[in-house]
Amino acid sequence: MIYKTIKGFLLSVFALAIIIPCSIVIMGAFKTDLKIISEPLALPESWNFDNFKRLVDSGSVYTPAKNSIIVAFFSVFITLFLASLAAFAIARLITVTGKVLFVLFSVGLAIPGQVNIIPIYLLFVDLGLTNSLTGLVLVNIALTLPISIFIMSAFFRDLPKEMFEVAGIDGAGPWRVYRSIALPLSRPAIGATGIFLFVICWNDLLYPLMLITREDKKTLPLTLIDFRGEYLTEYSMIFTAILVASLPMIIMYIAFQRSFIAGLTQGAVKG
Amino acid sequence: MRKPKNVIRKGESKILLLMALPAFAIYAVLYLYPALSNLLWATRRWDGNPESEPEAVGFRNFTYMFTNDDVFIQSLGNNFRFMILVVIFQTGFSLLFATYLTKNTRTTIFLRTLYFFPTILSSVSVGLIWLALYDPNYGFINASLNALGFESLALNWLGDSRYALYALAVTQVWFHTGQMMVIYVAGLQQIPQELYEAAQVDGASKWQQFKHVSWPMALPTTAVVVAYTTIQTFRAFDLVYTMTNGGPLNSTEILVTLIYRNAFFGYQYGYAAAQTVVLVVVVLSLTWLQRRTLRLDYGAK
Known part of the structure; x- marks a missing residue:
């Protein structure tokens, strides 16, 4: 029982350690700088390609x-x-x-x-x-x-x-x-x-x-x-x-x- | 015992040699020859100015770096600390997760694929992502720490010479644990299932099964993982260059970044070449030493 809990906990922690940075980057590509800092994990308000346009x-x-x-x-x-x-x-x-x-x-x-x-x-x-x-x-x-x-x-x-x-x-x-x-x-x-x-x-x-x-x-x-x-x-x-x-x-x-x-x-x- | 017949007709070996020739030519000119000429450069002093001649200085580059060059000694130490940290944590975590994810089920395959993901990114991308996460004012790590009430722990991770090397080690472990885990999974899957069943019959706990079955059986894999991780920590140029460029106060300077700086900013080509020789000797002796230790250990069991 304890074994399973620890196992589940550790596996989730490392999964989150990968998912969180990656989603910050992916969603950040659709956000303004302000939003990236204030709500890094929130979904972007709209999936617009403004940043991509600016980059191009x-x-x-x-x-x-x-x-x-x-x-x-x-x-x-x-x-x-x-x-x-x-x-x-x-x-x-x-x-x-x-x-x-x-x-x-x-x-x-x-x-x-x-x-x-x-x-x-x-x-x-x-x-x-x-x-x-x-x-x-x-x-x-x-x-x-x-x-x-x-x-x-x-x-x-x-x-x-x-x-x-x-x-x-x-x-x-x-x-x-x-x-x-x-x-x-x-x-x-x-x-x-x-x-x-x-x-x-x-x-x-x-x-x-x-x-x-x-x-x-x-x-x-x-x-x-x-x-x-x-x-x-x-x-x-x-x-x-x-x-x-x-x-x-x-x-x-x-x-x-x-x-x-x-x-x-x-x-x-x-x- | 008769070897399987593998007769090559006359003329065939000539064609075969011709097939290997292009690869060998490129390899000889752009790998073997430079590697050898590096030994020569290591005994010279040259500032790269085409009008000046390289000057032969014998072993003075080597004596200088070990007696007068504090930054070199510091980089060597940093590189060892970085290696020890990453080897311990990366090997530990990858073995732990591999033990958890040895069986092939939908969940384990998904998690393995997820954990492996950072490996496909470039060091530059990983470095930039972690620069953003570590940002002392706006970064996710400090923002979370502040939000949870741990303001005193919200440090200037990469800007403070006391923590920067550790922060880099965390990134490196995040970057390659999944890759090492996959190597371990392959190793663990080859252990006969009967051994675990026998242990279970004897009433062995998970920990005892790990200690008496997985660990000794996976030692050859550990040798591979440790050797590869060690080499990675001496090759970590891209990551260090992107995140700290050796700073602050040389606290994250490792051998490759120092060599790069000495050659392309200090214009000390001979001196940098000599440091490359030291880098190679260190890496070769470390991998040799590790293989020996882990193999002896394995043989004893």
Whole structure:
């Protein structure tokens, strides 16, 4: 009895600790600053989009949203493509070379990515890749390749070997086996990894902060950071901006809950 | 024992190597090479001015940071305190909730999905949300405390160097407890149900079941959760930068934020690179140590 009460109490407290801040933000996007402060938990008087209009009119939504989409899209797709190729090769190469490759990629898992902050910055200045979305995509690919290869090669190794052998007997080369057997079979793994990568690329602040200074190249997290200074305690604008920047994630989370949770935890476990 | 046949025809391994080549090339140029060159930068002094040459200073960057740089020592200490706080509370809460929510029912799945939700937000969004909640005058936390009559507890959470690091730790725990809980749920679900049934037959209470079944059986999962949480606390740049930017009075400065400041505001690239080396050594030795301890513990049972 006491056990059940305590359990119910603790579970509700943490549920509220998540629901309350989130509803303050969501409802705040439809309120005035005054109402946000005086009645943070009250429903908005009307669900009007004034704050959203103001945000769009301020000119700070379209460009960063576009940049974020471009960077995340290309980073995720190129990483998935290159990582799945490499992981397939590593899983199929039973020679020493395959093992060496795997160990080399694993080094990247062991070293925390921040070790590269300074050398990458200096390298990118030399290469003229600062203030460039291509630069951000390259950084994202390099930083997420090791973990993606790790997750996917584990998956490929678990696939029944007979499938590859039969295909091999039929005369299919590695490229065909990859395309028509390995890829279709690993769709769930690729999907989960893709979500994991998308969240990382969409949310990253450190590298954009280092590499991007020009307004027209900024991504959403950078614009949000600027908002912190620009609007200070004008919470109606800040909350609306948070909502807009998180909306793609929220929609995807509701639509693909399972793969989302699988992707984000498998990344954690393997990383 | 015969290994399953996995014969690769001649020429195939060449194609396979070619398939791995693009990934490897990018990884080598933009990950391995920078990581190695960071070691070189760590032994240099350079202000980033293209007209000046980097100067080789040997190990002086390292001796300086440990003997003369109070802010560095303070950041190291902050980072450890932050890590200990977050590891204890995040691991504790995630294990507790996972124990409550191990079974798959409609309610537990709903709660797990809800608890996991903050994980999908960006650190910047989470930081801004909590900046608003902590706002000393208008924030929800102080408004509630005042309304409930606890005016003396309505503190300047992020503006006071005594509390800021704790306030950040609360946010970090709120942010990632759900993620760790899901890892625990996966671990707990693999424990054979018979063990609990046997314990129940013996009349074991919930607490005894936890102590003698769940905890020892979930130790490998704990090792993963603790290691990942530790790494997270050393990587917490985005959150700290958004909420306090290291202040007030360096009370929330952690290693990554200090490295960032030294490099991009102090223009001490060599010095910052040396601090990165320390960061990596600290993280690697901590994770190694934790794995060892938790594994030994596990082996003993």
